[in-house]
Amino acid sequence: MRAKALQISPTAPENRALSSVSRKPATVRVHKRGRLHVRAGLLPDTDQILSAAESIGGAASSNARDLQGIAAGIRSAAETLGAYLPWPLADPTLALGADVANIVGLQPTWEGVSRLLAIYYILLLRPSPFLGLLDFYVLVPLSKVIQRRYQVADLTLRDRMGSGNFGQVFEGIRNKNGRRITGSSLSKEEKKRRVVLKRVNLDGSVLRSNFLKAGTMARGAGETGVAEAYMCSRIMRDPLVRQCVAEYQGEFIADASDGGFTKGTQWLVWKFESDSTLGDALSGSLGAKFPESLEEIMLGRIRENLDTEKRDAAIIKSILKKVLIALKRLHSLGIVHRDVKPENILITGGGNVKIIDFGAAADLCTGLNFSPGQGFLDPRYSPPEELVLPKRFPKAPFPAAAALVSPLAWQIGRPDLFDSYSAGVLLMQMAVPELRSASALRGFNKALGECDYDLKEWRNTKGYRYDFDLLDRKGGAAWDLAQKLICRRNAVNRGRLSAAGALAHRFFLPEL
Numbered sequence: 368m369r370a371k372a373l374q375i376s377p378t379a380p381e382n383r384a385l386s387s388v389s390r391k392p393a394t395v396r397v398h399k400r401g402r403l404h405v406r407a408g409l410l411p412d413t414d415q416i417l418s419a420a421e422s423i424g425g426a427a428s429s430n431a432r433d434l435q436g437i438a439a440g441i442r443s444a445a446e447t448l449g450a451y452l453p454w455p456l457a458d459p460t461l462a463l464g465a466d467v468a469n470i471v472g473l474q475p476t477w478e479g480v481s482r483l484l485a486i487y488y489i490l491l492l493r494p495s496p497f498l499g500l501l502d503f504y505v506l507v508p509l510s511k512v513i514q515r516r517y518q519v520a521d522l523t524l525r526d527r528m529g530s531g532n533f534g535q536v537f538e539g540i541r542n543k544n545g546r547r548i549t550g551s552s553l554s555k556e557e558k559k560r561r562v563v564l565k566r567v568n569l570d571g572s573v574l575r576s577n578f579l580k581a582g583t584m585a586r587g588a589g590e591t592g593v594a595e596a597y598m599c600s601r602i603m604r605d606p607l608v609r610q611c612v613a614e615y616q617g618e619f620i621a622d623a624s625d626g627g628f629t630k631g632t633q634w635l636v637w638k639f640e641s642d643s644t645l646g647d648a649l650s651g652s653l654g655a656k657f658p659e660s661l662e663e664i665m666l667g668r669i670r671e672n673l674d675t676e677k678r679d680a681a682i683i684k685s686i687l688k689k690v691l692i693a694l695k696r697l698h699s700l701g702i703v704h705r706d707v708k709p710e711n712i713l714i715t716g717g718g719n720v721k722i723i724d725f726g727a728a729a730d731l732c733t734g735l736n737f738s739p740g741q742g743f744l745d746p747r748y749s750p751p752e753e754l755v756l757p758k759r760f761p762k763a764p765f766p767a768a769a770a771l772v773s774p775l776a777w778q779i780g781r782p783d784l785f786d787s788y789s790a791g792v793l794l795m796q797m798a799v800p801e802l803r804s805a806s807a808l809r810g811f812n813k814a815l816g817e818c819d820y821d822l823k824e825w826r827n828t829k830g831y832r833y834d835f836d837l838l839d840r841k842g843g844a845a846w847d848l849a850q851k852l853i854c855r856r857n858a859v860n861r862g863r864l865s866a867a868g869a870l871a872h873r874f875f876l877p878e879l
């Protein structure tokens with residue numbers, strides 16, 4: 368309904384005294400929602416006020432009739448839907464339809480509002496308690512039964528790709544027709560069968576069978592392997608989040624000592640996703656210098672005529688955007704990675720970003736691999752608070768309890784801001800050439816600590832000789848984003864952008 372306006376005559380006797388002050392009549396408007404607006408001017412007389420009040424009444428009753436119509440529509444839609452649904456779903460659908468209709472028709476009931484709030488809390492808030500419980504109590508046991516189980520004879524073990532504190536990582540190939548691959552060069556078809564195998568270091572410490580369920584953090588390499596297997600399989604069950612990580616194919620215990628495997632050792636298996644990590648690109652080991660080396664992969668083609676600075680910014684923006692999308696999706700499940708760094712980010716041939724290495728990750732939806740006051744960290748990428756949740760944060764006694772309080776705990780503690788700080792360090796490392804080497808980053812971290820994690824102060828006092836061109840272009844959009852990611856949290860655990868918040872920053876607006 369359009370707003371109605373009443374003109375107030377300056378010649379009415381009550382208004383004549385004022386007409387010398389202002390000839391402009393006051394207007395009384397009845398707005399769409401029935402609110403009365405009086406614009407400054409001469410005062411309205413009683414008839415005009417009564418007439419305005421009538422208009423309000425008219426507008427309100429017509430609005431109310433509209434709402435009743437919508438409410439009736441919702442009720443009948445719920446009834447139609449309920450008639451098609453099987454009985455366990457029909458009654459709740461009718462009840463929810465009635466609850467929504469009551470609210471829309473401005474006749475809410477306490478019962479209905481509480482029911483809708485409970486549904487919002489359990490299903491729609493992130494991390495979702497419902498999905499967390501479903502995953503932990505139904506899907507985890509189910510996936511253990513149906514997961515693919517490799518045997519030693521199914522695999523050829525090839526070169527070692529890395530060795531960390533918790534395990535050693537090898538390239539492997541899935542054998543075809545039970546035949547191992549002997550040559551060093553691989554055909555295109557063999558390359559497609561490549562896998563990555565992580566041997567879990569069984570470091571002699573006792574492997575507690577229930578440490579995950581007990582809501583404690585992994586101790587030692589063996590338990591870290593169990594935690595990593597849990598995180599990866601949980602992520603694989605979400606169709607959207609799984610696109611952002613290396614495809615996990617399950618774990619197995621070597622059933623024989625053969626072909627480099629030792630009987631009884633534990634292995635985790637992933638699809639081989641890429642030959643390059645962001646770390647390789649930053650160190651210049653992909654041939655050309657960073658970010659030029661990723662131009663074709665990230666931008667789809669080499670653009671000869673593009674100005675270098677614009678090109679470099681586009682590549683960095685594309686990588687950071689994909690990292691932040693991956694983090695945002697992981698966080699929506701309640702998972703905080705806790706070890707976001709270039710070595711744990713794969714860049715695939717198709718220009719996708721895949722996050723790997725979930726041994727340090729915490730699932731804060733079910734409280735798995737999380738203990739208050741304890742944390743894993745790489746000091747070069749970890750935020751000053753060092754912990755995902757404040758030290759004295761209460762610990763949930765078991766996964767179901769953790770899941771039920773997880774949306775609240777998430778809002779209070781904002782554990783995801785741990786990873787967004789690391790993403791800020793990635794941005795600095797990609798954009799400032801002097802920070803790309805591991806040793807330079809160590810120096811940066813120390814100097815930043817001396818500036819109490821105030822990036823602006825660091826730049827003014829310690830980093831002023833560095834090349835900030837990429838950060839300063841386009842009104843300093845990247846520099847502004849870096850400052851909003853690399854900073855201390857405030858007293859209510861906020862004050863730093865989340866992955867979702869960073870994605871909405873003007874740095875990601877398209878360039879003309």
Ligand SMILES: Nc1ncnc2c1ncn2[C@@H]1O[C@H](COP(=O)(O)OP(=O)(O)O)[C@@H](O)[C@H]1O
Pocket residue numbers: 528529530531532533534535536563613614637638639640641642644710711713723724725726
């Ligand atoms: N799915 C994968 N595809 C290709 N390379 C991988 C994959 N997973 C790991 N890598 C390579 O192995 C290295 C070590 O793996 P990671 O899981 O990070 O173990 P670590 O605990 O030793 O750091 C990575 O930096 C990467 O080069």
Ligand SMILES: [Mg+2]
Pocket residue numbers: 531710711724
């Ligand atoms: Mg790693």
